[in-house]
Amino acid sequence: MARLKEIVGPTYVLTRPEDVVVYEQDAFLVARALPDIVVLPGSTAEVAGVVRLVHEAGVPLVVRGAGTGLNGGSIPIAGGVMLVLTRMNRIVELDPRNRLAVVEPGAINVDVTAAAAQHGLFYAPDPGSQTVSTIGGNVGNNAGGPHCLSYGVTGNHVLAMEVVLASGDVTWVGSRSADHPGYDLCGVVVGSEGTLGVVTAIVVKLLRKSQAVRTLLAAFETIDDASQTVSEVIAAGIVPTAMEMMDGVVMAAVEAAIHAGYPQDAGAALLIEVEGHPESLPRQMKRIEEICRAHAPRMLRTAASEQERLLLWKGRKEGAGALGRLAPSYYLHDGVVPRAKLPDVMRKVVEVGKAYGLSIGNLFHAGDGNLHPIILFNPREPGIMDKVVRAGEEILRACVEAGGTITGEHGVGIEKREYMRWMFSDADLMAMQRVKRSFDPDGIMNPGKLLPVGERPDVTVRPAMAAGMWT
Amino acid sequence: MTQETGETMLQSRDRATAGPRDRVVLNLPELDQCVHCGLCLNHCPTYRVTHLEPESPRGRIHLVRAVAEGRIEALDPARGTPNERFAEHIYLCLMCRACETACPSGVQFGRIAEAAREVLGPPGSPMARRLARLAFTQVFPFPRRLRWLASALRLYQRSGLQRVIRLMLPRRLREMEALLPTVPSRFFAPEADLPAIGKRRARVALLSGCVMSTLFGEVNNATVRVLRRNGCDVVVPRGQVCCGALNVHNGETTAARRMARRNIDVFLDAGVDAVIVNAAGCGAAMKEYGHLLRDDPDYAERAARFAALVKDAGEFLAGLGLVPPSGRIEMTVTYQDPCHLAHGQKVRAQPRQLLAAIPGLHLVEMEGADRCCGSAGIYNITHPEMSKELLTEKMAAVGRTGAEAVVAPNPGCMLQLRFGAQRYGPALPVFHLMDLLDRAYEAKTDC
Ligand SMILES: Cc1cc2nc3c(=O)[nH]c(=O)nc-3n(C[C@H](O)[C@H](O)[C@H](O)COP(=O)(O)OP(=O)(O)OC[C@H]3O[C@@H](n4cnc5c(N)ncnc54)[C@H](O)[C@@H]3O)c2cc1C
Ligand code: SF4
Ligand code: SF4
Numbered sequence: 050m051a052r053l054k055e056i057v058g059p060t061y062v063l064t065r066p067e068d069v070v071v072y073e074q075d076a077f078l079v080a081r082a083l084p085d086i087v088v089l090p091g092s093t094a095e096v097a098g099v100v101r102l103v104h105e106a107g108v109p110l111v112v113r114g115a116g117t118g119l120n121g122g123s124i125p126i127a128g129g130v131m132l133v134l135t136r137m138n139r140i141v142e143l144d145p146r147n148r149l150a151v152v153e154p155g156a157i158n159v160d161v162t163a164a165a166a167q168h169g170l171f172y173a174p175d176p177g178s179q180t181v182s183t184i185g186g187n188v189g190n191n192a193g194g195p196h197c198l199s200y201g202v203t204g205n206h207v208l209a210m211e212v213v214l215a216s217g218d219v220t221w222v223g224s225r226s227a228d229h230p231g232y233d234l235c236g237v238v239v240g241s242e243g244t245l246g247v248v249t250a251i252v253v254k255l256l257r258k259s260q261a262v263r264t265l266l267a268a269f270e271t272i273d274d275a276s277q278t279v280s281e282v283i284a285a286g287i288v289p290t291a292m293e294m295m296d297g298v299v300m301a302a303v304e305a306a307i308h309a310g311y312p313q314d315a316g317a318a319l320l321i322e323v324e325g326h327p328e329s330l331p332r333q334m335k336r337i338e339e340i341c342r343a344h345a346p347r348m349l350r351t352a353a354s355e356q357e358r359l360l361l362w363k364g365r366k367e368g369a370g371a372l373g374r375l376a377p378s379y380y381l382h383d384g385v386v387p388r389a390k391l392p393d394v395m396r397k398v399v400e401v402g403k404a405y406g407l408s409i410g411n412l413f414h415a416g417d418g419n420l421h422p423i424i425l426f427n428p429r430e431p432g433i434m435d436k437v438v439r440a441g442e443e444i445l446r447a448c449v450e451a452g453g454t455i456t457g458e459h460g461v462g463i464e465k466r467e468y469m470r471w472m473f474s475d476a477d478l479m480a481m482q483r484v485k486r487s488f489d490p491d492g493i494m495n496p497g498k499l500l501p502v503g504e505r506p507d508v509t510v511r512p513a514m515a516a517g518m519w520t
Numbered sequence: 521m522t523q524e525t526g527e528t529m530l531q532s533r534d535r536a537t538a539g540p541r542d543r544v545v546l547n548l549p550e551l552d553q554c555v556h557c558g559l560c561l562n563h564c565p566t567y568r569v570t571h572l573e574p575e576s577p578r579g580r581i582h583l584v585r586a587v588a589e590g591r592i593e594a595l596d597p598a599r600g601t602p603n604e605r606f607a608e609h610i611y612l613c614l615m616c617r618a619c620e621t622a623c624p625s626g627v628q629f630g631r632i633a634e635a636a637r638e639v640l641g642p643p644g645s646p647m648a649r650r651l652a653r654l655a656f657t658q659v660f661p662f663p664r665r666l667r668w669l670a671s672a673l674r675l676y677q678r679s680g681l682q683r684v685i686r687l688m689l690p691r692r693l694r695e696m697e698a699l700l701p702t703v704p705s706r707f708f709a710p711e712a713d714l715p716a717i718g719k720r721r722a723r724v725a726l727l728s729g730c731v732m733s734t735l736f737g738e739v740n741n742a743t744v745r746v747l748r749r750n751g752c753d754v755v756v757p758r759g760q761v762c763c764g765a766l767n768v769h770n771g772e773t774t775a776a777r778r779m780a781r782r783n784i785d786v787f788l789d790a791g792v793d794a795v796i797v798n799a800a801g802c803g804a805a806m807k808e809y810g811h812l813l814r815d816d817p818d819y820a821e822r823a824a825r826f827a828a829l830v831k832d833a834g835e836f837l838a839g840l841g842l843v844p845p846s847g848r849i850e851m852t853v854t855y856q857d858p859c860h861l862a863h864g865q866k867v868r869a870q871p872r873q874l875l876a877a878i879p880g881l882h883l884v885e886m887e888g889a890d891r892c893c894g895s896a897g898i899y900n901i902t903h904p905e906m907s908k909e910l911l912t913e914k915m916a917a918v919g920r921t922g923a924e925a926v927v928a929p930n931p932g933c934m935l936q937l938r939f940g941a942q943r944y945g946p947a948l949p950v951f952h953l954m955d956l957l958d959r960a961y962e963a964k965t966d967c
Binding site: 063070072076136155180369373 | 553554555557558561572579582586591603606623624625627
């Protein structure tokens, strides 16, 4: 402990219950666990020093960015040391000529885009949490976002990374140029959820802003009409930069929160955005509108100004947060289905909600077939958790049966580690486990996450403060 | 995930409903509304500076929740004194309520923080706590005692004693002393009859305010003139007292409720269309009287009726439709959103509309106009380091606009920004919105 304080300074080693208790939970609302010590390093050297100490002590090490993850990935289920990287938030280098930026892991997603904007550039992955979530956390969960439909997820935008391994050694993976020989270790580390090493610097690609953009809000009578529209747009070979769906439940909450002009009583709405040359856009928009019209839309509205466009997007991005207005808690799921199966699976989601008597909201990246059914509930209701968990499981099963997967972008964490078995054979999982071992032979990095090996985690809540603990 | 995990998860969300008083008081419905999404973090000034979760809105809510669940003690179970570490987190909060604006879930953070402070009592060392209680219960509720104190301060500043004392003070106290505002030679002393000029459009009452009437008497006079020019009969009811905002923000609610009841009686008796407040902090507090007195059977209804009458001066004039001033003010200004106006009362557009109505005046927005300047009531005295950090950042943002003056319709912000302008520059004047409107009208009568 004294040595930890020597490395990062006493202010940044937290052990008092009134300090560490707030780090027991992220945005995954159904579990929490206390870290024993929270450390906030200020540089790679400090991270390496801390990791080396933790490695010597043989205790678990959990990395945390902004704590907005939805799979419980940053919850220290086995206690130990938590490394919080929010202080390492600088944009170290911005290279407009080579269109890249070097950032520290705690740099906030929008800050990178804001810095790049001065040069007419932007950072493409735009998760709903982009005003708070960190690039390190985006890498950890391989985060996506509405515009990933045409731009791709975080993994497509990371060129290289500095990683502190479990031993405390510092290494670089990837390279600044697009092609490099050897194993694609960058690809291995992206989405590893803090189970392989601590990412301490990231080289990201920046893109040039496109010349023109159009955003269309289309509201429909039913979720079915909206889902079919999505399938048909994709089938017609059109690739919008974003195609997002929001159902009536979510729309009501969002409208109450930010007054973006979403219709209050429609069954579902699509937010469709296209980018490109000013000349080609009207043609694309016309084609999309035609498809929408075939499904008797309640409303078709193109954002008239940039301000209106941003407001529509704000509604989409903060939609999940706004659900706190409808129920004290929610379980936000994440699954993927082939886009042609979207209407079928959406019908199934509605059925599951009815069967369990649960209210389910939907707010998701429809263009990618990336569903986010959100089960609303009141945790004070006896026996409710069990129902919520089972309903969620049924929905995810439906995704897998339709040929999809158990997560599109939120990752596995503790939430979905057991579901990994639905997708992978024992041999597959063992292969993954061997990769982990080669990075982290002693298994100290974020134990109990991602891979369904070892004991199932215990997420019972412990008191933060023992009786008589007055120091 | 299996049934079994589902059950352990259930326990994890169960809330203790019985327990010591603090636990019961803090088992607030507002806590349930926080979904831990973190979207508020970067809007919180104390988080932006520290990057520490316990100094963020989500962290503070989580702490209060931990107390409600009996997992952390707010008070030492044996002695009843505050848990200092918990109190530090709760009191490093500026009560700026920027988190409320940011929160998509509609969490009313101010109410959570006020409840926590009510349990803890005033901040600081035992001595400071006793002094604070004395001020909150024995000075603020009595306008005459306040004026007496202000006169004493004025004497201190004029007599040359100030210069002598300054030399003798240790550094920390000297910095606090430097925050003392200069007391003007005249307090606010309105005439009884302040009739509308031109066509009569409304009858309003003005809160004279404890700080406003002693330190900013001229702004009160300007407010009265502007209201009259907009067709308002103005009354300044005698018997009104301080609004009690400082009490509520610092964990003293008994005297605060007494002051609220007094004001409700006085202002409802005045029979007016609106109660006009030109100090954002007071306005926000008075709009919350309904909440403050929700459990008082005799006053709950009256309090709600009163709260509905309370209007910020800028909000009221914009709603009424401003009589356009024809006098010009050739000046470039920038506007600081007072926290308790922008976040507390959601009044942002109206003051800007009024500024735009002044011929010749040009408004340039600064970066983070709605970010706290660090004044926050008595925060600049209780937390000088954090306050200084926020103020230097604010003055830099002001400087980048190239404006010739700052407009901030709240006395706390005006004092802090004046201090900032003097200490860190740029050296520019700080005006109340009513100052400028008044000048614009007066300019017309001059020519
Ligand atoms: C309102 C809301 C909307 C959201 N919208 C989206 C969305 O549209 N798309 C999407 O993909 N996600 C979304 N999310 C989920 C979440 O924001 C993302 O997963 C985000 O990338 C997490 O970033 P963070 O900084 O909060 O990381 P954390 O939650 O702190 O950590 C996430 C994981 O990464 C690991 N990690 C963090 N930093 C590092 C590091 N430096 N090195 C190694 N491992 C690390 C952690 O151990 C953990 O496993 C949303 C969440 C919320 C609350
Ligand atoms: S934005 Fe609101 S719901 Fe989200 S963490 Fe902050 S207070 Fe809680
Ligand atoms: S009131 Fe201001 S300082 Fe306090 S938690 Fe909210 S944003 Fe932070």
